[in-house]
Structures are given as C-alpha cells and as structure tokens.
Amino acid sequence: AEAAEAAVAQPEQPAAEAVPAPEQLAAAPEAPVVAETPQQPQPEPAPAAEQPAAEPAAAQPAEPVAVAETGAPVQAEPQPQPAETVARPAEEPAAAEAPADQPEQAPNPAPAEAQADEAGSAEQPAAEQPAAEPAAAEEPAAEGEGADLPVEPSPGEAAPGYADAEREAVLRVMRERRDIRNGFRTDPIPHEVLLRVLEAAHHAPSVGHSQPWDFVVIRSAETRRAMHELAQRQREAYAKSLPKGRAKQFKELKIEAILDTPVNIVVTADPTRGGRHTLGRHTQPQMAPYSSALAVENLWLAARAEGLGVGWVSFFDEREMVRELGLPEHLEVVAYLCVGYVDEFPDEPELAQAGWSQRRPLAWVVHEETYGRRALPGEAPHDLLSETVASIRPLDAKALGEAWERQKRMTKPAGALGMLEIISAQLAGLSRVSPPPIPEPAAVAIFAGDHGVHAQGVTPWPQEVTTQMVANFLGGGAVCNAFANQVGAEVCVIDVGVAGDLPATPGLLPRKVRPGTGDLTAGPAMTREEAVAAIEVGIETARDLVAAGNKALLTGEMGIANTTVSAALISVFTGADPSEVTGRGTGINDETHARKVDVVRRALELHQPDPADPIGVLAAIGGLEHAAIVGMILGGASLRTPVILDGVSAGAAALVARAIAPESLSACIAGHRSAEPGHVAALNKLGLRPLVDLDLRLGEGTGALLALPLVQSAARAMHEVATFDSAGVTEK
C-alpha cells in the first residue's frame, strides 16, 4: 500500500518507473490511499447506484438528525435571472499577498488510522435516498415497540393471493416493462391486441371513480409528422439549456419514436369529468391527471405482455399539442405514447444503458415510520453517515496495476505525462476499470453557509453577500458560472446554512440545516446533530448528482468569513499554529489579519477540539458548508466517483473526511493550490499535489473547475493514445 500511496499521493515520483506491482499494492493496508487487496472479491465495475443497499455498519455512530427544510429535486441548470447587487467590502482589499512559500508538496503519509469498520458492509457503495434530507431521525424502535394499539388476529381466512406462477407473471411484467425508443418494427398491431391493451388501461383506478381518461389512437402519417415536428423543436430547446458535458451525451440519445411506430396513443385527463363533487378531487385536483397516468401504466404493462413496446414522449408544449390535435380545450394531455412491435426489450432502461442516469436502490427510498429513518421491511434502520463510511473501499489493485501497465505501453516515454499518469491510474483504481471512464459529465456543488464568527470582524465583507452571491450563481453571473460554461459542467447550489432567505429558484437545493453557525469564539458553531445533518446534505448531494449521471463531483463553497473557519479546522488537523494557516481570505489588511489570527487562536483555546473526534471538531469550530463538503467527499468515495477539491475550505473538509474515513482520500484530487497558506498546509498534510497553481483565492469551485479538463484529459489519453504494439512504434 505504500507503493499505492506513492502512486497517488506522492505524485512527484517518476510515474511509470514507480509502477507498483499489484502484489506490492496490496502489501500494507493501512495507508489512506491503498489498493484493494487482490484477495478481495473484485466487484463489478458498474458504479454504485445499481447495487442494493449496503448493510448498515456502525463506523461512526451518527446522531439523530433534525433539519429545518426538506428538499426539492436537483435542478440541472440554473435559470438566468438578474443577479442581485452584491455589496462591496467595507474596506479596500489589502495589497495582494505574497505567494506562499511552503514546500510544493511534503509527502506526508497519513497516520495509520484504523480503517472504516467494514463489519457487515458489502463492497457496494452505500444505499442512497432521494435528494431531500431526513426531517427527523429517531432511535430505532425495539422489537415489538411502536404497536401502541392492541392487535387481535382477524377472524377467518384472508382472501387468497395468486398462485406462485401467476404472481411471478405479474411481477415479471413489471420488471420487464421498458420504455422503448429504438428497434421498433413496422408490423401492424391486430385490433384484438390493441383492444386488450386499452381494456387494461380502462381498468385503472381513478379518483372518485371518475375515469377521467380518453385515448386518441393516431395512425395517420400526417398527424405523426406534425407531432414529430413539435417534439423536435422542444428537443432542440432542451439541448440548448444543457451544460456542454451533458449536451454531448444528449445528442446521442433517441427520445421518441413517433415516426417509427404504427400507432401513437394520446392519453388525456378531463379535470371536469364526474361533475363538481368528484370524491377526492375536491382537495387535490391533480388527482385527475394522476388517475390517467395510472391508466398509462396499465396500458404499458399490458402492452409488454403482448410483446408491444411503448415509448412515452414528453417533449411537447401541452397547449400547442392540444391545438395541433384538435382536442377540446378543457382536456389535459397526460401522455403521448408510441406503440409497436419491437426487436427486443432491453434488460435495463435505455437511459441507464447510455450512462445518462443510474437506477436507485430500493433502500434509498424506503423510510420506516418517519422520513429519514431508512429501513427495508424487516431490517433495522440505518443512518446515512455510518452506512456511507462503511461502504468506502480502497482503490482497486487490479485496475490500478493495469493502468500502470498500459501507461508503459502507450506511445510516449514512460512517465512523460507526469502527474496525469498518476491521476489516470487513480481513476482506474477508483472506477475498478482500466482504462477508466472519462469523468464527464461533471457537476460542481457549491455549498453555501454563513458564520457567526463574522461578528468578530474577520472580514470587511457584509454577511449578506453570501445570500447575494448565491443569487448571482443562480443567475449565471459569477466566475464559477463562466468557468463551468467553459468546461461544460453543471452548477448546483446548495443552501446548507445561509443566514438569509433564498427564494425557490431552479438550480437551488434548499437544504438549510440552520441559518448560519454560532460565533465560535463564544460557543460551539453548531450542535453535533447539526454537523451530522450538514454532512448528510453533502452525502445526499453526491448521491443525487451521481445517480443523475455525473461522473465527477467538484466541490465549491460560498460563505463570508469561511476562511477563518477553514484556518481553525486546518490548525486542529495539521497541528500548525493559527498564525501559520490563517490567510487574508478576500484580501484583508494587516490589522484585520491580526484580529483573524487572534480569533482562531481564541476559538481553539475555548474548545480545545480533539482531532480524534472529527464531528466534535466540526460542531465546535466548523462551518455548515465545510461539513457538507465532508459529506460530498465521503459520498463520492462511497460511489467510487472522483471528487475534485477546490480551495482552502475543501482542503479543511478533506482533513475532516480523512479523519472520519481515511480511504475517502482515494477519491480526492486536489484541483488547485489557493493563495491561502492554510490550503498549502492542508494539502501537505493530505499528501495531495494540486493540479493548478494560479494564486486563485476565490472559492466557488473555480479552481476545481479549471482542473476538470486536466483530469478528463488524463482519462482520455488512456483511451485514445496508441500503444507501441498497435502503432508499430519501436520502443527504446
């Protein structure tokens, strides 16, 4: 493992010459970035989300979590909107700080900390759940507890279910139903077959038994051509809205088969059917279209049983469609379906096969009693943090070894790609395949939070700038947006603890744990429960972004006064004096800098944080965005997805993540070296060498975004560069 660590964490070694044999890689399992032992089962290279939930393991007992807000789905793209005015600092920035002169990289083998408790955890990454965070987690109920009403056995026999074979047929059709866009045949659909399918649809449940559906069966080429035209226009509009990394992928996707299918069916909902007093629709008018959607599902399943493929097309402006089809104006269109015989039914959703998205395991979405208490029936509830930590594994020795071997055979002098060879080997070890997948598309997650320590005058910028800059990110006007556009990445903004209120905006994930931390010179920044909740926000963000198809996660952050917090965290985990790791942040003058150093010193004296209790450290002196980045690193590592770290806050968070789960570092790539002295100290301690060194000190994920093309190039070279044998080039 020392060799493996050298391979990843000590990049200055001549790369190819230092290639470790897989046996060497497996030798010392205690370093933070170690290769998986060859004796361990080699799991499928497929990423995490395909796999069932890991068993809960108690690596880090996590506290019950209370979170202020539950979340909305991840929005892929910030919508342009006018950015709010950003306040100016109260004092002019001091002259640019001299570049830090710390050693570029002090190879610093991490302590041989105990590895995460692996008991009961399988190789696969942790189970995940939807983007929203738990609202409340309670202690697991003991066996038999919770049944507060006496339960008498019911008299007589229960109605029978189906015989095994029939039940299996029902479950099979649900498993094997697919949305089909490719491979339709022109064979006509016999009337009796279509009739059976429509009968099944018409048997669907409906609100107040209102049966709000109608089915318009379309066969004419002319109508289908008109509908195809409409869908094509929406497809183009959607493609334009995508980040470049996604748009490339989308170009290859077929999203409708309107012209390839003999029959199209429009399913409508009549919100007025059944009159004014339809039972149940009174309170929830959306129950009418929901009912029609159930008819669609019935239709879809019956069609599958007939060997008919169905493809749902939702690339329409609904009103435009109503007009084009000459439908009565009071109808809603619920579905436009393309139906026909097919060459085959794929085993997996086409979007999953194309790498657009991943299936979420059942264990991510089943909660026991209260939201956030995740448990499958018959299982004990498990908490997200310990489950995530338990599923983090070292780099895969076999893939790592193969990557080094391939580097040697590529048509270039051994080691000539320097650091990039190390990155590509790390990506191979992480993904368990060589050559590793190119980490695209990628998303930068910008976690935003405020800091009570702002009251100590550690920065001239007013606190409301955090809120204002979040609006700027969402409006597309910040540096991170420009860089993200340049490298084709998605920008995702997460309010994990902004003091101000943020209106719901596409691209914003409302996950506020609390509105800003407490002043760490006066008391703890937050409670342990809040620290865990913020970490979980990061884990869930990582999971959501990976399940949505991202192949690289970039950390970003926004929080006025957060370099003070980063300095405090780095001081705790590196042992460096506050004066060595406290920088000038946004550019403060000598007086403010002296105050900032003193604030860090006083906070450390007050709390005496113990680096062996990383969650305690976060609670005492951390920031909500730091905690969320910790979660992002742990989540990314558990999903075997590279995490490109940004600046000093990410460096501080990586120190915390390593203290929680040493192996999490194997997913980390240092995107850049910031001008903050604390960042250099953190990178040295972590043994990570930054890819970009441009004296940036902005945050927002800007350094990580600039590094992304380097990481992608490292992987691409592995795919596209010829080997000496294949190109017929003579070796030296």
Ligand SMILES: Cc1cc2nc3c(=O)[nH]c(=O)nc-3n(C[C@H](O)[C@H](O)[C@H](O)COP(=O)(O)O)c2cc1C
């Ligand atoms: C409400 C709804 C709308 C959909 N719209 C489209 C669409 O416009 N184009 C498309 O290719 N697939 C569409 N789909 C199909 C989904 O992409 C598909 O169900 C999903 O990828 C899972 O694959 P599976 O149905 O094969 O399990 C839609 C599905 C639903 C339920």
